[in-house]
Amino acid sequence: MADALGRVLPLAVALAISSVPILVTILILLSPNSRRSAFPFLIGFVVGVAGVFTGCIALAQVIPTPVVKHPQSALGIALIVIGAALVVLAVVSGVQAMHNQSPGVPKWMNIVTRFGPLRSAGLGLLLCFRPKSILICAAAGLSVRGDRLSPGELTVLVLVFTLLATSTVIAPIVIAAASPQHAQSWLQAMRHWIEKNNATVTTLILLIIGVVVIGDGITRL
Template identity: 45%
Template sequence: MWAAVGHILPVAFAGALSSVPITAVILLLLSPNRSRSPTAFLIGWVLGLAAMITAFAALAAVIPVSRRQADEALGAALVAVGLGLIVVAVVTWRRRGLSDGDEMPRWLRAVGTMRPLTAFGFALLLNVRPKAVLLAAAAGLSLRGDSLSTGEMAFVIGTYTVVSASSVATPVIASLVAPGRTDKQLERARVWIAANTTIVSVVIMLMIGVVIVGSGLTRF
């Protein structure tokens, strides 16, 4: 089981460093709807993360039962996912000049106006972005070769979800514990993310993509 945890942790940390959900929750925490919408967003984000990795783990379970065939099929899937992340990283880097470095997209700025139900649905929707899908696929598919029991699988999926959601959960919990005291820190974080989001995302996706490709190649 601990080997499986080791397999998914790099992917989980990559998910935790995803700038879009972090920026979205910061905007909600700085908005007039800060009392309820951030919590609804966090719940939607956690449920979406758990649902995506569970879906890919279930998909991996239908890979041919022959050990050799399973390893080859899983290796091919992981290589495809890793290459997909590398492609997304390259595309993100090439498009970096199409928008101002310190400006976030208009659709993201509108997050601050969301009410709880909308924030919940938006968080679920963020889990079907290309990067999020590829990360969930890498984590879920990697569990196929670890011979986990149902309880162990639930623990590993829970670990992935907790780590991936930690960057969204931390500011929400901090604001609940000390309401109003975190505004300055949140605003500084928002400015920093807006200025550095591209390079951080590209580096993380490249690194994780290479790791996943390497993991896939070892299964042939």
């Protein structure tokens, strides 16, 4: 159990510092609909992360582990492929950032400020199906494939992964709800910082996690 947690926690952190959900959260909290939309968005996002990670764990069980000299070779190859995909995604993100002369909030994000509760919940769920999120959850699901965890241990693993991966969405919403009068200034500061550093942070995180996942895969060959 401890080994499994050790492998998935860095991946949960990588998912937690993904800029898109954080920026959407900030935009919702700064919108006139924040009281009606923030918590539905949070619920949709938490359910989405838990569902995608659980689905990836289930799909990982399909990968064969024959009793041969290298029983985890198929698992290792799958991890290397996912790690390579994350590295490619990092390179693409970096190249796009170099050609983007006007960093800031993507146009589609401006629409979220007008979303009501139902659409906000749907958006939270939808954000969990971005390529980056799926690849990270897939890597996490594969990384625990050979640990022979019990259903109870898997449940704890999903809960811990989900709480950590969604913590950067949970925290702003809870803090803003507890102290709305002080929220505007630091939310604006967070928004400006993310807009300025989004591309660099995303590229570095994807690159580091991709290399880590490739290394995990190589050790299983």
